[in-house]
Amino acid sequence: MAPGGSSLFGVAAPRLEDDRLLAGRGRFVADLVLPGMVEAAFVRSEVPHALIRGVDSEAARSSPGVRAVFSGAEAGMSPVPDAMPWVRAVRHVPLARDRVRYAGCPLAVVVAEDRYLAEDAAELVDVDLDPLPTVDTADDALAPDAPRLYPDWDDNLLLHIAPENPEVDAAFETHRTISGSYTTNRCSAAPLEPRGVVAEYRDERLTVWTSTQAAFVVRTMLSQVLGLPEREIRVITPDVGGGFGQKNEIYPEEYVVPWLAMRLGRPVRWIEDRREHLTAAGHARDVRVDLDAAVRADGTIAALRGRVLSDLGSGEMFPAGFGPSLVAVGSLCGPYRIPHQCVRVQAAVTNKTPLGGYRGFGAPEATFAIERLVDKIAREMDLDRVELRRRMLLDPEDLPYETASGARVDSGSHRAAFDRAVEIGERMLEEERERDPGALLGVGCATYIEGVAASAFSITGSWSGQDSADVRFDADGGVTVGVGISAMGQGSRTMVATMVAEELALPLDRVRVVMGDTDTAPFGLGSWASRSAIVAGGAVARAAEALRGKGTEIAAHLLEAAPEDVELAEGAFRVRGSPGSEVPWERVAKTALTRTFELPPGMPPGLDARTSYEPPGMDHAPRPDGKMNAAANYTNSSHAAVVRVDAETGQVRVLRYAAVHDCGRVINPLTVAGQIHGGVAQGIGSAVYEHLPHAEGQPLATTFMEYLLPTAREIPPIDTEEFCSPAPETPFGVKGAGEAGIIGPPAAIAGAVERALAPLAPVDVTAVPLTPSVVRGLIEEARS
Template sequence: MADSFALGDRPVYVGSHVTRSQDDALLTGAGTYVGDLRRDGMAEIAVVRSTVAHGRITAIRTDAAAAVDGVIEVITAADLTDVSPYPNFASAYTQTPDTFPLARHKVRYVGSPVAVVLAEDRYIAEDAAELVEVDYEELPAVTSLEEALEPDSPRLFEHWPNNRLLDLQPDDSEVAAILADNRVFRRRYKMGRHTAMPMEARAALAERRDGRLHLWCTNQHAHIARTTLSYVLPVAERDIRVVIPHVGGGFGLKQHLYPEDVLVSWLALRHGRAVRFVEDRAEHMIAAAHARDHMMDIEAAITDDGRILAMRVQVVQDLGSAEIFPGAWCPALTTAAHMTGPYDIRDCVVATAAVTTNKTPGGSYRGFGVPEAVFAVERFIDELAAEVGVDRIDLRRSMLLQTSDLPYTTASGALLDSGSFAESLEKVVDLGEQAYRRAEAEHGTDPDSRVGVGYAVLFEGVSPTHHGASAHWAGHESCSIEVQPDGSVRVTSGVTDQGQGTTTFVATMTADALGVPIETVHVELADSDATPYGLGAFGSRQAVVGGGALLMAASEVRTKIKSIAAHMLEAPEEDLVIEAGRVHVAGSPTPAATIAEIATTAVIRTIDLPPGVDPGLEATARYEPELMEHVPDARGRINPCASYANAAHAAVIRVDMGTGEIEILDYLLAHDCGRVINPPIVDGQIWGGIAQGLGGTLYEDLCFNDLGQPQTAFMDYLVPSAMEMPDLVIEHFESPSPNTPLGIKGVGEGGTVGPAAAIGNALAHALAEFDPQIRETPLSPAVVRAMIPD
C-alpha cells in the first residue's frame, strides 16, 4: 500500500487498549439518544399500522381521532401529495416495489404504516390512533418463500409477473456437465427469520429551523439519509441536516431510511414545530427490518473421497413485502458470493432469487447473508463426510485454501488476498477436541445427556461496496483533519458510531498518524452539516475505508507540519520526527517545535511560514479501495469487498435428552481480522457477534401464521441473557491484508456468521446415533427433542 497510509513516526496507540471517550457520558446517564431529545413545543406521532397481512384499503376514517383533545392532525397517504416514492436504482435487474412512507391502496404486511396521528404527546397520539378506522378488502396472504415461488401464488404487486423481485439465473452449463459426469450429493438448508433487536428501537426528531429541515435520527448514515430525504421530500439537499447522536445499537437494522423518518420530517416542515417519533417495542417487532429467512439448495459433484469438484446452488431469500429502502435483496447476493467457503472449489454457479411475501420487510442485519452461506456450506461438508465415510476435518483439510494458494480468486470473483484458513481450523480443532474429551469425561455416562463437538471454518467479505444494496452509492469514505492554532485537532468523517467504537478508532489513528496526544484530538461524526460526505456504517467497513481516508488526510497534514517545522528548526524535513505533539530531529529531543507553535504559524502568524507554503493546517481526503468492484462482469463475477476476514469456530455442546435443550459447554474460535487497532474492542465485537449468532441459532425466531399474522411478541423473542451466553475462548491470528490501509480488515460481523454452522455440526455429532436431519435453524429445544426417539 502507498506511503500515504502509513501511521506516524512513533505510533503509540494503535494496537493498544485505548479507553473510549464517550463512556464517561454513557456511564453517568449523560448520553443523548434521540429519544432523550426534547424541543419546546414538540409534538409526537403514533403510527396506525395495518392489522392485516394483505389487503386493499377501501376506507380510512380519521374524524374521531382528529377530534381527540390534543391531536394536531391525522394524515394518510392521500395527504402526502408532494412526497415521491423511494427510488429504485436497481430497476435494470429487479422489479420495483411500491415503497412509500404510508400505504397507498394496499397493505402488504401487518405493521405497514397506514396513517399517522400528530399529537401533543405520545399518550394522546396512541389514544387517537386507536380511533382511526381502516377498512380492508382482505386478500390471500403469501407467508413463505416456497409459496412465493409457486407460479400461481397471489402477487403482492399486481403489475409484476410473479413475486420474484430478483431472479438471477446464470448460465450453468459448465457445472451441469461436471454434475452429469460425477457422483452428486444434494442438500437443502434453511435459516430462519430473526433480526437485530437493538436495545434502543428506532427514533427520529425533526425540526424546521432557519428554513431548513433538521433531522436527528438513529440511521447509520448521515449523508445517505440526507440524500434519500432529498429524493423523497420536496426539499433541496442543502436545506437538510441529518444528525445522529448516540445510538443504542444498529447492527444493520438502522441502515434503512424508514417511513417514520420521512413522516416526522414532512410533519415538522408542515407545522413548523418539532416532531418526535420514538418507536415502541411492539411496533419494532413488526415494523423494523427482519432478516435472514433464506433457503440454500446445494448440488455438488464429488469424488469418492468426498472432495467437491463443482457446485450448483440456488439461493432464495424471503424479502417480506420488500417495501424498504435501500432494498434488501443484497443478502441473497452475499450468500451466493460465500457459497464456496474458504475451499478450493473452482466451479460454482449460484442462481439467486429474492421473493416477496406478506411479512415485515427484510433488511440488513449483521452478517448480511454470510451466516446463511456458512451454515449451508459447513453443514453440507459434515453431511458429505458422513455420506462418503471420511473424517469431516480431513475432508475440510483436503479442500481448504493454504497460505501458499493466496491470493486466490473464488468462483464468484472474491479476491482472497490473505488469511489463515488452515491455521485457524487446526487451532480450533486442537482446542475443540480437548474440550470434547473433557465433556465426554464429565457427561459421557449420563443417560440424559449426549455431547458433541462441531466445527465451522469460514471467510467473510468485509468493507463491501454499497452498490449491491442500493445500485447507487459505491464504496468511499471521507475524513477531514484540522489542526487548531493551539495544536488541538478536530477530525470529522463520514463514519458513524452505534457503539462499536468508531469514535475511538478515529481518535486513535489520528493521534498516531499526527504524533499528538490522543487527549488533544476531538472527533466529530454523523452531522451532515459538519462532516464530509461519507457512507457511514455497514459491512464492517469503517476502520478499513474510514481509516484509509483518515490516514490519507493525516499524511497530508503531517507533511505540512514537517515542512513548517523544518523551517522553524532549520533542519532537513526528512530528519524530523513527530511524537507526543512535538517535532524534533530524530535522536535529539531538543530543540523541538510544538504542534501548537506550528499550527499558530500555519493559521495565525502566517507571515512566519516558509516560502511557498500556504496558510492553514488541514486536509480532507476521500478513499475508495482500488480493488473493490461495484458491478459484476458478464459472467456475474465480482470482487465486492475491500478485503476478507476469516475465522474458525468450535462448539462443544451437551444435549439434554429429556428437554432437547442445547447447553454450550465450550465455545472456541480463532479469528483473523488482519491488523488489530484496539484489542478489547475487537474482542467486544466478537463476543457481541457470537451472542447474536447464538441467539439466531438457538433462541430467536420471528414466526407468522398462515394468515401472515406475526406470532412472536418481544417476550417470545428470546434475546440471550448472561445466563444463556457461554464464556468464549478467542485465539487471534493477524494476517494483514496487502490491499487495505495498515492491513486492517473489518471485525464487526465476524462473530455472527459462524455459530449456526458450528452448533449445527455439534448437534449432528452429539445425536449421530439417531441420524438427525439438521438443515434448518433455529434449533429450539422442541426441534431438537423431536430428533430424539422416546
C-alpha cells in the same frame, strides 16, 4: 501516544466513549426535547394483505390533544425511488395509499401533545380494508397460481438471477452428486434502542435526528421523497443504542416525521415501541439454500450448483432485502478450494414484514449451508469431517486466490485458524465430558471468510464504497477529525482517534472525533459491512500524510533545516542527529493559524486536510464472466462450539465456545474481542432461540414473551484468539471485525448437535433455530 513513541496499535486501551455512556450521559433520540414538540403515533394495518377502501379519522381528530391526522392519501410525499434497474420497481410510499402488504404497514399517523394522547387517538382511526388472499412463504410465492402482491408483475419475484456455467455442468457429469437444503429462519436484530426520529423545520431548513447508521444516505433519500435540496437538510445521529444493519435501512417513519414537521411548523418526535419494532422494523434471514455438490472420490468438492431462495416480505424497503442473497452466493465457497459454482437467486415477495439488513448480511446463511453440506458429504462417504475440511482449505501458498464467485483473497490464516479452533474445541469437549460424563455432548466447527468494506452499488443503485476524513489542527496543537462513518456502540471514536494519533505522533487525548452530522462531518456512507476501519483509515491516512508534509515544511523553516532532514516523533519535529532541536506540533499549528508571518515564503495559512478514500480492486457490478469481487478484503475465522442436548425435552445448551479470528492488523484488542463476543451471542440467538414465525401473514412473535432472546445466562464462556495477517492493500493492514462473530455459530452449533445426538440417532440438521420442538422432531424422525 504510547510511551517512548511506540505504536498505539495493538494496545488494549480503554474506549474513549465508555465513561460518558456508562455514567448515563449518553443522549439518544428519545432524550431529545424541543420547544413546542408534539408526538406522533402510527396507525398500522392488522391485516397482512388488503385493498384500502377508506380511512375515517374524524373521531381521532376530535380527540383531546390531537393536532393532526393524516392518511396515506393525504400525505404529499413522493414514492421512494427505485434506483436499481436490475430489480422490479416497488414504488412504495411512506404511508400506504391503495394496498397493504404486511401486518404492521403504516396507514395513517396521528400527532398529539404527547405520545399517550396520540396512541389513544390512533385507536379511533377507522380503516376500511378489503382483505386479499395472502402469500405466506417464498415457496407459495413461486406457485403459478399465487396471488400477486404487485398486480403489474407477472410473478412474485423481485429479483431473479439465473447464471449458466458449462464448467459446472461438466463437473456434475463426471462426479458423484450429494445434495442438501438448508434453511435459516426469520429473525430480528433487536437492538437495545428501538428506532426513533425527531424533526424540526425552521428558517426553511429541515433538521432530522434519527437513530441510523448512515446519516448522509438518509439525507439523500429525504431530499428525493420530500422534494428538498440536500443542502437544506441536516441529519444528525445522536448516540445509537445498537444498529446491527437493521438501522442501515431507511424506514417510512423517517420520511413521515420530517414531513409532519414541515407541514405543522412544529418539532415532531416518534419513538418506536417494541411491538412496532418486531412487526415493522426490518426482519432478517428467512433464506433457504438448496445445494448440489459434485464430489470427487476423496470427498473434496469440484463444483457447486443450486439456488438461494429468500422470503423478502413485502419488499417495501430501502435498501431492498435481496442484498443478503447476493452476499450468500458470494460467500458459499468460503475458504475452500472449490473451483466452480453456479448458483441462482430467487428473491420472492410475500405478505410479511419487509426483509432488511442484519449483521452478517447473508454470510451466516451461506456458511450454515456449506458447512452442513460438508458434514453431510463426510457422513455419506465415511470420511472424517475435520480432515475433509483440511483437504479443501486454502494454504498460504495458495494466496492470493480468487474464489469461484470472484472474491480475491490476498491474505489470511485459513488453515492455521481452523486447526487452532479444532484443537480448542476438542479440549473443551473433553473437559465437559469429565464434568458431566453421562450427558449427550458434541462439538461442532465452522470456518469461513467474510467480505469487509463492500460496495453498496448492487443493493442501492447509487452509492459505491467511498468515505471521507477532515483533519484539522487548532492553534494549541489539538486535532479535530471528522469522518463519514457512524458510531453505534462499536467503539468507532476510539478507533478513529487511535489512527489519527498514530499517524500524527500525538497522544490520544489531543484528538477529538466528529461524526454522525451531515453539517459538521465530511461526506461518507456510514458504518456497515465491517467497513469503518478500512474506509475511515484510508481517508485518515491520506489526510495525515498531507498534514505531516506541511508540518514538516513549517518545522524545517523554523529550525532552519532542510525538510528531508526533519523527522516526526512523540509529538514534535526534530532534525535528525540533533536531539536538542525540536518543534512541537503546538508551535507548528500556531505558526500555521495565528503567527502566519513565520510561515515559509509563499505557503498559505492553515493546517487542515480533507481527503476521500475508496478501497482499490472492488467490483461494483459483475464482470463479463459473472464473477464479482464486491469487498475490499476478507476476514477469516474458525469457530468451535460444545453443546449439551437433553433428549427428553429437546433443549440445546451451548456450554463452551471458541472463535479464532483474523482481521489483519489489530488496532485495539479490547474492541475486537468485544465485537466477537457480541456477534457470537447474537449468533447463538439465531442458532438456538430466535424465530419470527407467521401464520397466514400474521406475525406470531410480537413481544419478548414470544420472541426469545438469549440472556447472559444462555451465553457460555467465549474463548477468542487473534491471528494477524495484515492485508497488503488496505491502510494500516487492517480488515474488519464487526460481523465475524455472528457468522459461525449456526453452523458450528448445528454440527455439535448432530454429534451430540449421534449415539441416539443419525440426525441431519438442516434448519435453525434449534428450538426444543425442532430437536425433538429430529430425534423422533431419525428413530422412525
